[in-house]
Amino acid sequence: MAGDEIEELVKYLARLPGLGPRSARRAVLTLMRRREALLDPLTAALAAARDTIKTCNICGNIDTQDPCAICTDPRRDGSVICVVEDVGDLWALERAKALNGRYHVLGGTLSALDGIGPEELNLAGLQARCKADGVREVILATNATVEGQTTAHYISDMLAPLSLTITRLAHGVPVGGELDYLDDGTLIAAMRSRRET
């Protein structure tokens, strides 16, 4: 390897999810080969992100403004709050245009193993928002994992005194999915929730 600067760059790139030391080295070579098309704009984009991106103190989304564009958009239905684990989940629902309400990002799930209790998640903020006027429905859109479902249960109990409608995403066969490849749990859930056409 040549030069501390290259080693530094490899070291930090290798910490990104999806890249290891080997692919970080390949990435550095690509960057050096394509200076004007890639290295310069990537450096500028990182610096711009570092200087402008904030975390929304209402919902936990990241954006160039605080409160974020979703929390301040008057066309969105403020009476519906969709609770997600992570900003990535929020982005996925936004890409799908699945919701016209607002969001609340927990920043993880409850996990006894990893020592993540209710205090570590953005739960006090959620409770405060739900107590405010006008919130009618809370959609629990945590992942369909054990931790996600445990967290949804906890939130459901926490919000029970507030007499809101609390809903969850439906389980079932993914659109385009083949039955033969699905696990038993999904098939049983899809069968139980079957609907008349």
Add this chain to the structure above:
Amino acid sequence: MAGDEIEELVKYLARLPGLGPRSARRAVLTLMRRREALLDPLTAALAAARDTIKTCNICGNIDTQDPCAICTDPRRDGSVICVVEDVGDLWALERAKALNGRYHVLGGTLSALDGIGPEELNLAGLQARCKADGVREVILATNATVEGQTTAHYISDMLAPLSLTITRLAHGVPVGGELDYLDDGTLIAAMRSRRET
């Protein structure tokens, strides 16, 4: 998605080898979550690389100095030049400490399909170096692919009039490799090059 700055960053990260749009989005989230531990130092490392890394005009390696540290190291044997396709191959040989000579980076292989002829590769520089006093051996360490071997043949012919020793990396069973998983070509090459113990 939130904010043009984030979309810009995702766009350029997704162009790195090993990352696509989905993993670039995950990388951006990781960067935003770990500002001080990752975003700031990565931005600084990229800027430092952009400002200090040059291509060595002798061998084609990248380094913070030109000529590079390998070309200027007096402890290295200047009479041996190892020809590689890419800076990544040079790094691999350096990591393995496989050579105490110098290198020559071609910047690719001959490829009729991709329209890469001898002019596109760093061949004139190689010929000039070989004509200079003191070069005794040229090791052709291009990859064991059709393009790599074609390129090695071409260079071998090009350097033939100069009465140098021209060698190639040996083919054989990789150290730790199991015969059962190797292709026929490797097994035949290993058998042909068998040696007395």
